Amino acid sequence: MDYKSSGVDIEAGYKSVELMKEHVKKTMRPEVLGGIGGFSGAFSMEKFKGMEKPTLVSGTDGVGTKLKLAFLMDKHDTVGIDCVAMCVNDIACAGGEPLFFLDYIACGKNVPEKIAQIVKGVADGCLQAQAALIGGETAEMPGFYPEDEYDLAGFAVGVVDEKDLITGKDLKAGDVLIGMASSGVHSNGFSLVRKVFDMTAENLNTYYDELGATLGEALLAPTKIYVKALKAVKEAGVVVKACSHITGGGFYENVPRMLKDGTRAVIRKDSYEVPAIFRLLAGYGNIEEKIMYNTYNMGIGMIVAVDPADADRTMEAMRAAGETPYVIGSIEEGEKGVTLC
Helix, strand or coil: CCCCHHCCCHHHHHHHHHHHHHHHHHHCCCEEECCCCCCCCCCHHHCCCCCCCCCCEEEEECCCHHHHHHHHHHHCCCCCHHHHHHHHHHHHCCCCCCEEEEEEECCCCCCCCHHHHHHHHHHHHHHHCCCCEEEEEEEEEECECCCCCCCEEEEEEEEEEEEHHCCCCCCCCCCCEEECCCCCCCCCCHHHHHCCCCHHHHHCCCCCCCCEEEEEHHHHHCCCCHHHHHHHHHHCCCCCCCCECCCEEEEEEEHHCCCCEEEEEECHHHHHHHHHHHHHHHHHHCCCHHHHCCCCCCEEEEEEEEEEHHHHHHHHHHHHHCCCEEEEEEEECCCCCEEEC
């Protein structure tokens, strides 16, 4: 008896590493020390000595049950972008620059070509975030996961000068809320999505005119990465007073996290058009509006609060970075929370 007869193919693991190397190499930054395949990833902090108080910020997350769609559609090259996005967007929310990323893939059976496609997506996300993919782990776990399924999670580290941390402490009434458009459902609320829509290949491959895509394509669209846009806003000389990544919990859970006591966010629901995928989801599932806004991003993936005098400059920087911004509301005095009107 050997390890392979128990369900773990070491040779497949070696092949996976070889296939993913070409994707990993594309993400390298000058600060990365050593090559691919070591026991740990090394990253030099020499470049950041000029900061007054260099501060590390980190984020970790997974893709969740959105992976079930990837299995059904046999499409594995975009979920890695989701994984990176969920981590680096949180770092950018704090004012941080993502530096490096590590992934963890656990699977029932190591199919090297499939693993390489997953890592390609991770590398693509790292390129969008300008972060280096400096390490990871692929664990073959027969008997724990079905042969054709896997889980994907990641961890990112960034840096920010302490004085540039975005904390919300300087928020005041009258500050403007600017939202950046999402690419769709992103990576949250898929347990409900899978209850609403019939998760069959036939249904996922059905084309919807209002979506301009098949249902599967619309749902699997990768999460937007807002790192470049937030960096562009900073480089434009704008001070972002507060920032919120709209993930699980939607507006009602995430917007209050950007506020200080005594301030309230007022968001106008008619300030932008809610994407068709959310209207379709609400209609098919008979989901009431408040639950939709308490579960999904509803078309806004990231919200920043800035001084009114900086609103135009902020939106120009976001557009230049390829994002679509909207003025969606403002800050008022009141009990900490959010009002959608």
